[in-house]
Amino acid sequence: xxxxxxxxxxxxxxxxxxxxLNCSFTDSAxxxxxxxxxxxxxGLTSLLLIQSSQREQTSGRLNASLDKSSGRSTLYIAxxxxxxxxxxxxxxxxxxxxxxxFGIGTKLQVIP
Amino acid sequence: xxxxxxxxxxxxxxxxxxxxxxxxxxxNHLYFYWYRQILGQKVEFLVSFYNNEISEKSEIFDDQFSxxxxxxxxxTLKIRSTKLEDSAMYFCxxxxxxxxxxGSGTRLTVV
Numbered sequence: 003x004x005x006x007x008x009x010x011x012x013x014x015x016x017x018x019x020x021x022x023l024n025c026s027f028t029d030s031a032x033x034x035x036x037x038x039x040x041x042x043x044x045g046l047t048s049l050l051l052i053q054s055s056q057r058e059q060t061s062g063r064l065n066a067s068l069d070k071s072s073g074r075s076t077l078y079i080a081x082x083x084x085x086x087x088x089x090x091x092x093x094x095x096x097x098x099x100x101x102x103x104f105g106i107g108t109k110l111q112v113i114p
Numbered sequence: 115x116x117x118x119x120x121x122x123x124x125x126x127x128x129x130x131x132x133x134x135x136x137x138x139x140x141x142n143h144l145y146f147y148w149y150r151q152i153l154g155q156k157v158e159f160l161v162s163f164y165n166n167e168i169s170e171k172s173e174i175f176d177d178q179f180s181x182x183x184x185x186x187x188x189x190t191l192k193i194r195s196t197k198l199e200d201s202a203m204y205f206c207x208x209x210x211x212x213x214x215x216x217g218s219g220t221r222l223t224v225v
Contacts, residue, residue: 036213045218101159101170
């Protein structure tokens, strides 16, 4: 059974800081890993998808890395802005089209 | 950008009533899912659906739940007799080449 853990549970940083969110998973036989953003009471917005064969993926100020063998992924946010305040979720499907297991998320607050 | 559309955005129902949550997945996706998130908790898998049948379901998805794809575009989740503990945000998702796309959710409140 896949378990996904995200550390820290909450993070508060001043605007402009670079930050790293961590995700670990217990079963390394994953197909890919996806990072989502969730605003309070809202849906899940996909940020980045890393295939199991990739080491990292970038989109704008976001960079996600994947180390399958150690069961870890990180989401790096550069030059944080107040609009980045949200909960960030790591999601891992075991197989290509199988169910996704989510972490509890990291709640990020960027202070102006 | 293609979207997964869910309706209604919020539904309030009395305990024991039936509810149907509706979703329109992305048109060329073949795999569909329902997840739920109880307030303050993890997003949990309920059921996956492929080729007009359930491919996997969780322990949460008991006989009170059912899914249907009544036509070529809609995907529904029915809860037959709602309980207070069914209060949650329900997310529909579909799977394509670029990963999972989730809808904005239906907040179900059972009173």
